[in-house]
């Protein structure tokens with residue numbers, strides 16, 4: 001956001017969501033994810049601003065929701081109020097793979113247990129949304145945790161302050177940030 | 179056939195009824211049940227005092243049997259008909275009002291013994307068929323008790339309907355007693371329809387409607403807005419029904435909110451289904467003698483709901499429409515619903531309510547203009563009649579109680595009329611006013627294009643904020659018209675007329691791109707909604723009330 005255009009009122013995310021983070025997913029340095037948890041327990045999975053794709057402003061080659069030969073997140077369908085039929089995800093379930101033009105492949109993970117409600121198909125046709133609006137229109141997926149797990153799913157995640165701490169320390173250790 | 183009623187000559191009993199009455203009394207039926215099983219439909223016969231009826235019936239069965247029944251009532255379980263005392267003496271006995279049918283001067287010992295068999299024992303005992311309902315709860319004393327219970331509740335009513343709930347096992351005992359009668363009648367080559375028997379409930383009402391009416395000074399009708407319910411239980415014989423579960427298990431399926439599977443309806447159905455042979459094998463005929471009489475349940479009163487409708491304005495951005503509770507904890511101190519219903523509940527002295535409205539607004543949204551139609555169902559109101567003037571005063575009371583809301587067009591409506599409020603809700607249009615923030619600095623000209631957009635079709639995925647409780651779907655909605663007023667470089671005021679069901683907030687901020695197109699796309703800038711007001715809800719119900 002440019003200087004002078006800072007708004008005085010909280011944004012939609014600030015108003016309704018809590019930001020949670022998971023860093024260095026599967027041991028891969030700086031592959032950080034952000035989990036936006038709505039007060040109604042619904043979670044939106046996005047790239048964290050420290051993720052290499054954003055940090056290094058990578059050009060996107062392709063995004064693939066086909067996570068294995070037999071499983072595509074694009075096939076996910078939910079019906080009714082109880083969202084029957086949605087794929088159930090564990091913390092390390094892959095959501096999609098993003099390949100950048102430099103040949104790197106990044107896997108985006110669920111980070112939390114819950115039922116997959118939808119994936120963002122818009123980024124397939126407009127991959128630049130990932131870079132331009134990573135925390136809104138460039139989201140990856142929407143997940144509904146079980147009601148009884150809506151508190152516990154965030155136990156292994158970092159709060160905003162903890163995440164900023166990690167990113168700061170990382171900058172101190174590595175002269176060259178990842 | 180001529181009436182052979184004895185004593186006062188009031189009972190419309192026929193000669194052919196004599197062995198039936200005799201058998202019923204011997205089996206332990208009360209005098210009123212004996213009349214019921216003889217299908218006597220003369221209400222006054224039941225209304226006379228129990229003692230008078232008992233002695234008349236006693237006289238009737240003691241009268242000399244006609245040649246018709248002579249020798250044919252061999253299996254009636256009482257003493258032979260030849261031992262009956264002569265008519266003349268019986269007339270003397272009843273004239274003296276000996277309800278107990280006890281020893282009377284001039285009646286031979288042997289006959290007195292016979293009397294003990296058919297009447298004295300039957301009366302000292304609780305009736306096998308009605309378990310005492312028609313013996314001990316069909317008089318002025320009980321009518322007074324019922325009336326006292328009703329009066330204590332301080333209802334406003336000008337008529338009432340009396341309803342009776344009886345223990346389920348009464349149906350079993352009724353059937354057993356009926357089988358006894360059926361056999362007697364059949365042995366005489368005649369037949370009788372079970373449907374012609376006067377039901378306990380019916381006889382009870384014939385007697386009690388008048389008595390309760392006298393006590394309360396209002397008519398007791400077949401239909402009324404005000405219902406007084408009396409009920410009886412008889413724990414001693416509750417197990418009477420249990421054998422039915424083994425023969426008609428499908429009649430007794432456990433249901434939520436039912437304490438026992440042996441509901442009256444289920445028992446009636448099972449009794450209809452069971453074969454006579456099975457019934458006779460599994461249940462005594464006639465029924466066993468109970469040691470105790472039934473007990474009366476507390477008298478219950480219920481007035482039908484009254485519906486009150488109107489329109490409300492909501493002027494606060496911190497007031498939810500209904501109480502807002504999360505994890506059992508209250509989030510906001512009040513609600514539109516509570517502010518409107520509190521004065522209604524106390525004026526109608528109602529026990530509860532159901533609040534409904536044409537749509538609803540978020541806690542931070544105001545509802546202006548003529549307001550939003552609503553209706554309140556007041557449950558079991560103790561007072562139901564209000565003049566137009568009194569309703570207007572009620573409206574004033576609501577409006578004085580808070581400046582966060584205002585109510586207009588308050589009126590009493592019918593249950594059916596409330597349906598109009600929900601009719602065609604989707605087709606209606608709604609008007610909104612919104613305060614918009616834009617990230618990109620704007621000038622007056624930058625929002626000029628907005629007024630030229632007409633009938634804009636948008637596709638809304640179920641907003642994330644309600645997705646936890648609504649199905650996921652993409653819904654087409656139409657924004658009919660929009661106008662914009664410039665405020666400053668980052669703010670303008672937007673008026674919208676939309677199809678009902680359009681999520682305005684999501685149209686403005688885009689909801690992660692899930693509403694398309696959205697105002698961000700139209701403005702080519704991030705936009706957000708800072709304030710939202712409902713300007714009008716175009717539902718023309720309830721009718722406007724002149725001030």
Ligand SMILES: [Zn+2]
Nearest residue numbers: 208211305308
């Ligand atoms: Zn009886």
